[in-house]
Amino acid sequence: MQAVHLQLGVLAGVEQAALQFSYEIVTAGTPLEGSALVIHDVPVRVYCPNCAQEGEVVNPARMRCPTCEGLCSDLRSGKELYLSALDLFGEPDLEETKV
Numbered sequence: 001m002q003a004v005h006l007q008l009g010v011l012a013g014v015e016q017a018a019l020q021f022s023y024e025i026v027t028a029g030t031p032l033e034g035s036a037l038v039i040h041d042v043p044v045r046v047y048c049p050n051c052a053q054e055g056e057v058v059n060p061a062r063m064r065c066p067t068c069e070g071l072c073s074d075l076r077s078g079k080e081l082y083l084s085a086l087d088l089f090g091e092p093d094l095e096e097t098k099v
């Protein structure tokens with residue numbers, strides 16, 4: 001096992017540094033020992049009823065539409081925490097599959 005890819009939403013409430021640190025600890029002595037944990041940021045996206053489209057929230061503390069600045073509560077992404085790919089035998093990145 002060379003690398004484990006994780007999709008991590010900005011709003012998942014998990015700190016990347018803490019995750020990397022725990023990964024080393026929990027994989028020590030397992031077949032995953034020495035493999036890399038690759039964390040991919042998933043941006044916060046909301047659906048704006050005003051603009052009738054999805055947009056990427058610039059500041060997740062204020063959930064506002066990037067186009068019209070309207071307040072949006074219809075969260076479409078940003079809370080993800082899942083494995084997206086496993087690189088085996090040092091092969092190049094596998095194609096990432098989204099759920």
Ligand SMILES: [Zn+2]
Nearest residue numbers: 048051065068
């Ligand atoms: Zn809008």
